Amino acid sequence: MKTGFDNEKYIKMQSQHIMERISKFGDKLYLEFGGKLFDDYHASRVLPGFAPDSKLRMLMQLADQAEVVIVISAFDIEKNKVRGDLGITYDRDVLRLKAAFEKRGLYFGSIVITHYEGQHSAVLFKNKLEKMNIRVYLHYVIPGYPSNVPLIVSEEGYGKNDYIETSRPLVVVTAPGPGSGKMATCLSQLYHDHKRGIKAGYAKYETFPIWNVPLKHPINLAYEAATADLNDINMIDPFHLEAYGETTVNYNRDIEIFPVLNAIFEEIYGENPYKSPTDMGVNMAGNCIIDDAVCRQASDMEILRRYYASLNRLAKEECQENEVLKIELIMKQAKISTEDRKVSVAANQRAASLGVPCAAIELSDGRIITGKTSALLGASAAVLLNSLKELAGIPKAVHLIAPEVVQPIQKLKVDYLGSKNPRLHTDEVLIALSMCTSKDENAAKAMAMLPTLKDCQVHTSVMLSPIDIQTFKKLGMMLTSEPINGTR
Numbered sequence: 001m002k003t004g005f006d007n008e009k010y011i012k013m014q015s016q017h018i019m020e021r022i023s024k025f026g027d028k029l030y031l032e033f034g035g036k037l038f039d040d041y042h043a044s045r046v047l048p049g050f051a052p053d054s055k056l057r058m059l060m061q062l063a064d065q066a067e068v069v070i071v072i073s074a075f076d077i078e079k080n081k082v083r084g085d086l087g088i089t090y091d092r093d094v095l096r097l098k099a100a101f102e103k104r105g106l107y108f109g110s111i112v113i114t115h116y117e118g119q120h121s122a123v124l125f126k127n128k129l130e131k132m133n134i135r136v137y138l139h140y141v142i143p144g145y146p147s148n149v150p151l152i153v154s155e156e157g158y159g160k161n162d163y164i165e166t167s168r169p170l171v172v173v174t175a176p177g178p179g180s181g182k183m184a185t186c187l188s189q190l191y192h193d194h195k196r197g198i199k200a201g202y203a204k205y206e207t208f209p210i211w212n213v214p215l216k217h218p219i220n221l222a223y224e225a226a227t228a229d230l231n232d233i234n235m236i237d238p239f240h241l242e243a244y245g246e247t248t249v250n251y252n253r254d255i256e257i258f259p260v261l262n263a264i265f266e267e268i269y270g271e272n273p274y275k276s277p278t279d280m281g282v283n284m285a286g287n288c289i290i291d292d293a294v295c296r297q298a299s300d301m302e303i304l305r306r307y308y309a310s311l312n313r314l315a316k317e318e319c320q321e322n323e324v325l326k327i328e329l330i331m332k333q334a335k336i337s338t339e340d341r342k343v344s345v346a347a348n349q350r351a352a353s354l355g356v357p358c359a360a361i362e363l364s365d366g367r368i369i370t371g372k373t374s375a376l377l378g379a380s381a382a383v384l385l386n387s388l389k390e391l392a393g394i395p396k397a398v399h400l401i402a403p404e405v406v407q408p409i410q411k412l413k414v415d416y417l418g419s420k421n422p423r424l425h426t427d428e429v430l431i432a433l434s435m436c437t438s439k440d441e442n443a444a445k446a447m448a449m450l451p452t453l454k455d456c457q458v459h460t461s462v463m464l465s466p467i468d469i470q471t472f473k474k475l476g477m478m479l480t481s482e483p484i485n486g487t488r
Contacts, residue, residue, distance in 0.1 A: 030203075038104075071114055071174070074115045224326075369383060370383060
């Protein structure tokens with residue numbers, strides 16, 4: 001896989017800018033961390049070379065000064081919103097994040113439930129957290145937000161929110177995903193700190209959109225596709241253009257909220273140190289792209305993956321059609337179609353030819369391997385075995401798993417576990433393969449090739465079971481599927 005991003009340069013440059021920003025404020029800095037803090041797989045996909053834990057590595061340098069506050073929206077709790085990359089709900093991810101931060105020696109402070117209106121699920125989650133001796137704060141829905149600035153910056157606006165008690169000079173505000181209310185949480189704290197005589201500042205660390213690459217660059221379009229459910233829109237920052245005559249890229253929510261931030265800073269300092277939403281940020285990612293063509297290609301593939309994900313969600317009635325239509329518009333802007341995804345074309349063509357579900361994997365060197373549904377294996381399991389044979393140099397005719405190994409597993413599934421489908425899932429076929437490694441040299445060679453499947457593209461002509469989806473994710477593969485129900 002080609003590299004398009006210099007990660008070490010990024011860590012050094014980004015750390016310097018964050019330190020400079022911290023030094024500009026007095027008693028406390030609220031640093032909004034957008035995107036994923038230590039598992040930013042979206043960034044690693046669209047910026048090949050970006051390490052998913054880059055933000056965490058920088059934060060660890062400030063561990064003695066920092067505490068982490070995790071924000072979650074009551075709306076997301078109520079609708080059981082799921083992190084697409086991990087397949088877990090936001091409320092579960094909050095606890096996962098807390099444990100991960102503490103394991104790495106970072107001080108975890110509290111959890112804030114935003115957009116609170118007494119939602120039943122949010123109340124249950126709050127009670128659960130308090131039983132675990134976790135500090136929980138509530139921030140409420142403010143009518144007219146974000147346009148009604150006089151109400152927002154008042155006792156009936158931010159003033160109604162719980163004040164988050166913090167003990168360290170750097171407060172890192174993060175969340176399971178976008179739209180959780182991180183910025184509003186920071187601004188609410190500025191309001192309350194001002195009342196208490198505490199001089200506090202705010203800065204934003206958001207990887208996307210990248211402010212100093214073009215508005216319609218595939219990297220920024222991929223961000224729009226990733227947040228299609230939120231209807232985020234990348235925009236030219238009008239405040240920055242007016243203040244400096246420089247064209248930069250931001251997104252609608254930051255631009256909409258800027259008058260609120262401006263009003264709060266004017267109350268605190270008499271003037272706003274930031275002249276634009278772009279000024280608020282410290283993102284240096286655009287300066288560390290070393291191969292624009294590689295990043296463009298990776299971003300195009302990410303847009304297509306997001307498109308297929310939305311098609312699948314629509315087929316399962318988990319989203320609205322507008323989400324799909326928005327990504328289709330983004331694809332037109334990027335001048336790409338599903339025909340540009342080689343594995344999609346290969347899997348669908350073979351499925352149409354054979355009349356059974358099929359799958360395809362694109363190996364790191366560009367080779368396309370396919371597999372089909374058979375009496376023993378589903379298409380996803382078959383393509384895994386075929387790819388491992390190809391990588392290990394094993395002839396196609398060689399059976400890696402003997403039928404006498406598969407048949408007892410099928411009997412267990414059907415006769416004892418009540419499954420109607422005797423075909424092996426991807427996890428089951430890998431277990432069967434591992435059972436053969438002690439006696440079969442070919443099986444051992446194939447098994448050793450599993451790590452080389454990481455970052456490979458895979459497509460299936462039908463939607464997969466959650467088990468198969470999770471297996472591909474655990475292998476680090478880039479999966480898409482047609483929005484068609486069918487036998488694996």
